[in-house]
Amino acid sequence: MADLPFVALSAITLAAIYGLLAIGISIIWSSLGMINMAHGFTFALSGYGAWLAAQYLSDAGPMVLAGGIVAGALSGVLICAVSFLPLHDKPNFVVRSMIATLAISLIGSQCLLWAFGPRVKALPKVFGEGTVEFGEVVFTADKVGAIATSAVVLLLTLFWMTRSRRGLEIRAMMQNPEGAALVGIGVRKTALWVMAVTGGLAGLAAVLLSQTFFVSPGSGLQPLVKGLIVALCGGLGSIRGALIAALLIGITEAATATYLGGQYVLMTQFGLIIAVLLARPRGIGGLLDETRE
Amino acid sequence: MTWRNPQIGKARPPGSRPFQSIGRRRWWPHPGWEGRRLFPRWRYPLTRRNVLWTEGEYNPKNLAREIRVIDKRPLVWAVGLVLLAVAPFATEDGTILSAASVFAIYAAINLVWMLVIGTAGIMSLATMAVVGAAAYGTAYLSITYEWPWWSLLPAGAVIGLLFGIVIAIPAIRLEGFYYALLTLGLAELCRVYVIQSRLFGSATGGLYGADTHIPDDWSDTGQLRFAYYCAFALMLAALGLYRAVNGQRLGRLLRAAPEKNEAFAEAIGIDYRRARIQVFLISSAALGLIGGFYAAHFKGASPSLFSMDQLLLMLAMIVIGGLGRAEGAVVGTLVVVVIDKVLVDWGPVRLILIGAIMLASVLFTRAGLFGIKTQFRAWREKKKSERRAKRQEKGGEVVPEEATEIADKQEIYRRRFDKQIRDYLKTLVTDEVVEEHRAKPLGQHSEALDRLLNYFRRGPMADKYAVYAERPFESYRIVALSGQRGVPPRLVNDRTYPSLEEAYHAVFLLRVNDLMES
Amino acid sequence: MTAPILEVRGLSAGYGPLRVLHDLDLTVEAGERVGIVGLNGHGKSTLFRAIAGLTDWQSGSVCIRGAEVGGSRSQGPGRHTHRIVRKGLALMPQGDAIFPGLTVREHLDAGAYTSLAWRERARRRDRILEIFPPLARLMDTPVGRLSGGERRMVSLGRGLMAESALLLVDEPSLGLAPKISKAVVEALMKIDLQDGAMLIAEQNLTLLEGRVTRLLGMHAGRLKGGGSVVLPGRHVGGGA
DSSP, rough: OHHHHHHHHHHHHHHHHHHHHHHHHHHHHHHHHOOOOOHHHHHHHHHHHHHHIIIIIOOOOHHHHHHHHHHHHHHHHHHHIIIIIITTTTTTTHHHHHHHHHHHHHHHHHHHHHHHHOOOOOOOOOOOEEEEEEEEEEEEEEHHHHHHHHHHHHHHHHHHHHHHHHHHHHHHHHOHHHHHHHHTOOHHHHHHHHHHHHHHHHHHHHHHHTTTTBBBBBTTTHHHHHHHHHHHHTTTOHHHHHHHHHHHHHHHHHHHHTTOOGHHHHHHHHHHHHHHHHEEEEEEEEGTSSOOO | OEEOSSSOOOOOTTTSSSSSOOSSOOOOOOOBBSSSSSSOOOOOOTTSOSSSSSEEEEEEETTTEEEEESSOOOHHHHHHHHHHHGGGGGOOOHHHHHHHHHHHHHHHHHHHHHIIIIIIIOOOOOHHHHHHHHHHHHHHHHHOOOOOOHHHHHHHHHHHHHHHHHHHHHHHHHOHHHHHHHHHHHHHHHHHHHEEEEEETTTTTTEEEOSSSTTTTTTTTHHHHHHHHHHHHHHHHHHHHHHHHHHHHHHHHHHHSTTOHHHHHHHHHHHHOHHHHHHHHHHHHHHHHHHHHHHHTTTTEEGGGOHHHHHHHHHHHHHHHOOTTTHHHHHHHHHHHHIIIIIITTHHHHHHHHHHHHHHHHHHHHGGGHHHHHHHHHHHHHHHHHHHHHOOOTOOOOOHHHHHHHHHHHHHHHHHHHHHHHHHHHHHHHHHHHHHHHHOOSSOOHHHHHHHHHHHSSSSSOOOOEEEEETTEEEEEEEEOOOOHHHOOEESOOOOSHHHHHHHHHHHHHHHHHHHHO | OOOSSEOOOOOEEEEEEEEEEEEEEEEEEEOOEEEEEEEETTHHHHHHHHTTTSOOEEEEEEETTEEEEEOOSSSSSTSSHHHHTTTEEEETTTTTHHHHSSSSHHHHHHOSSHHHHHHHHHHHHHHHHHHSSSGGGTTTGGGGOOOOOHHHHHHHHHHHHOOOEEEEEEEETTTHHHHHHHHHHHHHSSSOOOEEEEEEESOOHHHTTTTTTTTEEEEEEEEEESOOOOOOOOOOOSSS
């Protein structure tokens, strides 16, 4: 079928974007023990951050990307300060922090609505309008750019996590918070770093996705749900699982959208997830490496 | 009526303590009771259940019989429900009356949801999905096949049950958060489906035209009031269901087997899986029934039922009130509905306000509004124990727990006095005093040394230091007397002293050491 | 005179209404190796955890190298532990507190938390390998897969990486076969303390006898013994 490369490309693009979100959620869960339901708000806020950068600073691609990433990191730090730092050693922390993040997302989206109005905003094209020819197939610049950027950023992040001191601290905290405290790793400072990095990843995803969709106050909801189910499917806490799950979900979405029609996308994705979770209740990665639980 | 403390004056079995045990005294009103029976117990007719948990007491001071209500919560509930029942007649405002019906319906949904989330501990966010599915299903049946309004309730229950079976299957395999997120996604899925499906009114933004129980020919206010009373009846039914499940056997089984701690319950023979499935089916059926009522009440269904905002609001309601108490569900719903529907003019600020209250209640309280009392008590206990730990020193003031065990209370005051003396004597110990004693152990001393020696010589016999003449004028040792008849003294250390003066001084040094350490 | 490495005065710690440590006094000078012996449940671990800030304590004071280490009263246990650790404390807890997914090398690197230690971490790692030779061939294995003795060595090595002034070793022989625990304790005794001090809590008296500067007994939350070993039948002078 001639559509196949197109489907594949869309699939990988979507997988890259959902992967950015899902890895963020996974890392936050396994290192901080918190389900960040405000990740969608981070997504929406980063979109606005990029838009503001485009409006007031410059139209150039890197500036818009930077605006989105910085806004995402700031949003992550804010969420950490409100929902993690006050609660992390109190009883019933997991449920309370989840509800706190939900409250933040409620307040946040209303604030965005109030500040920017309900009309959607468009972001300038980050990667230009060009196309790339590959034999007979034409790839649009934004898809190629999205895949390339996400791949580069993900690799950089993983490299940073494995090699740097900060990354080592984060990984140590993921596995044993008390042991981490005993080697001078402060939970609160490391938490800020984790949230900032994952927020930045979500910001990048927001800018990349906004090439296709618009920026609006409620634009965080769908990506949040998608990110959550990808993280779920991949197993909360497993980066490799999240990547594999992102790929599967991306393929499902692209294939369904092309062959069955847009309205069945969520249904097929759900079917896939339920199948995976019934077979492996802890997700794909649940047996790949040690999870927090 | 007098204000009495429940402990004092109560008839007690012989041999028990005559005074109040440790703790803050509680004062409660005890209304006078003119009647012949000391322990009146009213029963609900035809049952053996008491109306109020009371105890009758006889006040010896004014020779009156007094009644004490032990569990006051039914009274609070009664007052609250009566207020809610007469509320519609306090206003004619249409917004408030329609908001009131919405409150009652949401309160019913939250009560049933609390069964799943609070009692069973299953983090399920699929409530609105079930309600919405039932609402849509019954609306569709009513519009397309002309079903009457009274059939919508059981039809909704059946739809809810079927939907519930669908969601219960993953619940068995998945745990905790995985399940919560799955149900979240399910709600989103329903919303997307319903928006795009022509069958379910994508063109008109929902289904409209279902049959309703509200009579058309009444006045507007009358209709709203009637609607409210029907919804109120629904809420009372939900309350009854909550009590029937939570307060009876099924609830106890579920609470014994919370998430991650099921092993214990299983070990004592509780089939928690069956209990969870049962509560799931019951709550799904109940939610379906509420969905059917919703369709009859609003004459249709709209996709806003499935929206994330709606789910967040419902979550806010039970979080603000507190998970695990029925009062929490009702009061939380009241707070949120009042802000959301009555203060509509405030615009998006009201949602920010709700979010802020939710955030505050989750940051500062452990279990919502109705958990504050327990939380405050726990905090006060912690502060008390910290202060108690600070106060305790070696041989210092007697702590209240110890004080109740001591038979002769004068001992407490003796110890306190002793401590005061020792604190003063510690200030008297200086190098000069020690030097003075070394130079002249016996004979006239300065006032400071005199006081010290008087205190040492007055000490109790047990463990009192004495000098043992091993070989008189040649070697002396220090021993400690046992204080008991027939038990010989024990050697304190291996040193021998060639003269009595040195032995005296050594004893003095030991006693000073003990004084400084205490 | 330099300040003692550790000075504990009147420490009272407990869990809720239950008090575990009663008015504890302890002073450890530089160069000392102090052993604390006692049965399970009598407060040795609680003492160490209280010093490190992992357990709430209610009254008293703890000073490390003269600097007061505040009590985490209502804050929440563990909140200040990383700051206390950076003042010059290394706690090797009961049960090792290892990171199951990280390799041995990453564990040792994690222990080098000061910037100086991080820069010369390779050299310090080699020093640790001299002390615990069996780790040399396990450097890239995830610690979750190692045996009990190897894990103990990793945990001890991790604590040594930062060259802290005060080392608190909690039950080095717990759960280990006698031969291995002897080897572990031997290695501990060979460590050059320089200006630091080591505090070892053990149930097994014979492992420590004769090798430590001072031996204290812990019973029901109180420390006993100051200069000499407490043996049954003999009384220690001074206290009444």
